Amino acid sequence: MPALDLTPDDIVDVARDLIAAEGLDRFSMRRLAAALDVNPMTIYLRFENKGALLDAVAAASLAEFEAPVGTGTWSEQVLELASGLRRHLIADRDTLRLVGDGDRLSAGLLGTLDRGLELMAEVYPAPADAVDAFRVLFWHVVGSAFVADALETMPGSRGGLDTALADAGDAYPHLVAHAAHFGPVDGDELFLRTTTELIAGLQAGRETTT
Numbered sequence: 638m639p640a641l642d643l644t645p646d647d648i649v650d651v652a653r654d655l656i657a658a659e660g661l662d663r664f665s666m667r668r669l670a671a672a673l674d675v676n677p678m679t680i681y682l683r684f685e686n687k688g689a690l691l692d693a694v695a696a697a698s699l700a701e702f703e704a705p706v707g708t709g710t711w712s713e714q715v716l717e718l719a720s721g722l723r724r725h726l727i728a729d730r731d732t733l734r735l736v737g738d739g740d741r742l743s744a745g746l747l748g749t750l751d752r753g754l755e756l757m758a759e760v761y762p763a764p765a766d767a768v769d770a771f772r773v774l775f776w777h778v779v780g781s782a783f784v785a786d787a788l789e790t791m792p793g794s795r796g797g798l799d800t801a802l803a804d805a806g807d808a809y810p811h812l813v814a815h816a817a818h819f820g821p822v823d824g825d826e827l828f829l830r831t832t833t834e835l836i837a838g839l840q841a842g843r844e845t846t847t
Contacts, residue, residue, distance in 0.1 A: 695735035699745025704752035726782035788824035
């Protein structure tokens with residue numbers, strides 16, 4: 638594509654492909670220019686700096702998630718929204734690394750926020766309560782996506798824990814009593830369980846205040 642015809646969206650698309658193929662740590666404006674077959678200055682004419690470009694890359698990825706309309710009970714719809722968002726974030730983990738603050742993350746997920754607040758308003762009529770309730774769910778989802786990679790690579794052995802407890806003597810009796818149940822973590826299963834319990838808590842919290 639001729640440099641004059643190159644649009645910001647074209648650059649973002651190629652940048653996303655490059656990051657997906659080679660990883661965020663290897664990404665550079667020079668490598669991007671080579672992939673586009675243009676002079677690096679061509680990119681800087683459309684984006685002020687690398688940070689501005691990466692902001693656009695993150696926004697493009699986040700905006701692709703379409704919050705499901707959902708069917709079923711209230712709890713089932715909330716779980717579908719939470720699970721779908723988590724899958725999207727995990728599928729493009731580099732996006733989370735690009736987002737530097739909560740405001741930018743939220744700005745890229747307007748449809749998700751709107752759908753989430755719609756659901757919370759069914760249970761929490763007061764707007765402030767609906768926002769607080771959705772924040773609990775939203776940051777649970779984001780946090781789970783952040784650590785998903787670590788859970789996948791975490792060793793299943795309890796060797797380190799067993800050694801630490803042996804050196805600690807009797808200082809942690811409850812941990813010693815339960816240590817045998819520590820082991821590999823299935824991130825998907827853990828997310829389903831914790832999110833199901835969280836949703837039940839949100840619903841119960843409303844019921845106790847009415």
